Amino acid sequence: MTKNIYELNTRYDDKFLEPQWDHKVVNYDLEKFPWTERILSVVQEIRPHCDKLEYLHEHFGRTEIVPLRKKIEKYVRSKEFSQWIDEYFDSIIGDSLGEYLIQATPTLNFVLPDQQRQGSLLTFHTGHLTAYNNGMYTIWTPLSPVYGSNSMQIVSWEESKKITFYMLRDKLSLAEIQRRCEKKSSPVEIEFGETRPGQAWLFNQGHWHGNINNTTGISRVSLDCRAMTKGTDYGFRNPGSYFRFRGTVVDLPQGIETSRRWIVFNDPAASEYMGTMPFYIARTFIENYADKLGINPVGWHNEYTFTDWNPHLEFFINDTEVQGIVLLSFHGLSSSINRRMELFELCMDKDIHVLFCDENFLLDSREGLDYIRKCLEF
Ligand SMILES: [Fe+2]
Numbered sequence: 491m492t493k494n495i496y497e498l499n500t501r502y503d504d505k506f507l508e509p510q511w512d513h514k515v516v517n518y519d520l521e522k523f524p525w526t527e528r529i530l531s532v533v534q535e536i537r538p539h540c541d542k543l544e545y546l547h548e549h550f551g552r553t554e555i556v557p558l559r560k561k562i563e564k565y566v567r568s569k570e571f572s573q574w575i576d577e578y579f580d581s582i583i584g585d586s587l588g589e590y591l592i593q594a595t596p597t598l599n600f601v602l603p604d605q606q607r608q609g610s611l612l613t614f615h616t617g618h619l620t621a622y623n624n625g626m627y628t629i630w631t632p633l634s635p636v637y638g639s640n641s642m643q644i645v646s647w648e649e650s651k652k653i654t655f656y657m658l659r660d661k662l663s664l665a666e667i668q669r670r671c672e673k674k675s676s677p678v679e680i681e682f683g684e685t686r687p688g689q690a691w692l693f694n695q696g697h698w699h700g701n702i703n704n705t706t707g708i709s710r711v712s713l714d715c716r717a718m719t720k721g722t723d724y725g726f727r728n729p730g731s732y733f734r735f736r737g738t739v740v741d742l743p744q745g746i747e748t749s750r751r752w753i754v755f756n757d758p759a760a761s762e763y764m765g766t767m768p769f770y771i772a773r774t775f776i777e778n779y780a781d782k783l784g785i786n787p788v789g790w791h792n793e794y795t796f797t798d799w800n801p802h803l804e805f806f807i808n809d810t811e812v813q814g815i816v817l818l819s820f821h822g823l824s825s826s827i828n829r830r831m832e833l834f835e836l837c838m839d840k841d842i843h844v845l846f847c848d849e850n851f852l853l854d855s856r857e858g859l860d861y862i863r864k865c866l867e868f
Pocket residue numbers: 615616617699
């Protein structure tokens with residue numbers, strides 16, 4: 491715990507607070523980026539009579555929101571939408587962050603009236619507490635009128651530091667954190683009239699933010715998406731899966747040759763990635779993924795624990811006639827980056843396709859090797 495307290499508090503070093511990302515509203519070109527209309531068009535595929543996002547709660551039951559969100563998330567990670575996001579980020583960030591990756595599936599938030607009682611309240615939190623780190627930056631874009639209790643509530647950097655310090659020291663309950671944050675926060679106010687400018691709001695991962703009960707009577711919908719700069723200690727949020735390179739998409743791969751002889755292979759020795767997750771949980775995930783793509787594997791295998799050179803995986807590449815291997819992730823192998831690349835190259839020499847579930851990536855040609863190395867070394 492002391493280590494956790496130390497690490498969290500050091501993340502609040504003021505050198506991580508770039509002024510551009512300290513709770514700032516910026517303008518963008520609404521004609522070029524008509525986000526509301528784009529998202530509304532997906533909503534209307536389900537409910538054609540829903541003519542404004544703020545009336546969402548009149549057209550959808552509470553249990554219909556999660557399926558709606560999933561449908562929209564499919565759309566926002568499409569090639570078309572990802573290209574718009576690339577241009578949008580470019581227009582707001584420019585060259586200010588150097589090289590950066592973009593969140594592959596932007597997050598959609600639906601804040602319906604009286605959501606606390608309904609169990610869908612987004613409680614106060616910081617990026618640090620939800621597996622984001624300094625070096626990651628959030629652009630939050632409202633798609634419907636945003637004011638008062640339907641808006642995001644934000645705490646200043648200085649007050650955020652204090653709340654985090656006392657939270658850890660006194661092991662505060664979430665009810666108490668909500669209370670303290672509510673007292674110190676104010677709603678993000680963004681213009682949303684007929685002749686409004688396009689406005690987005692920028693913040694970093696140390697600010698406490700969250701929602702209170704929405705008593706405005708209308709729904710709020712917003713889109714948030716993150717950039718991650720090169721060299722960031724990314725933890726759970728891997729390049730090639732959670733974050734994508736500009737100009738790419740992370741979505742189900744096409745052109746899988748299902749008639750090949752595929753095996754499922756899991757590497758529990760990759761302890762940093764896997765923790766101590768029971769083997770069958772990871773394996774079931776890989777199998778379900780393969781099943782979704784129409785692959786019928788001939789068997790499954792695990793890497794040997796206490797190894798870090800993938801001897802078992804190498805055996806299947808060299809000494810069997812498998813034609814395809816489904817792996818959990820190229821980040822989730824126990825061997826070094828160079829050794830992994832050597833094994834993947836071997837697969838290409840032997841015309842063995844490799845499918846990576848976490849990255850939705852099919853390695854079926856040498857060009858793919860460069861992409862994998864780029865992700866592993868970001
Ligand atoms: Fe958040």
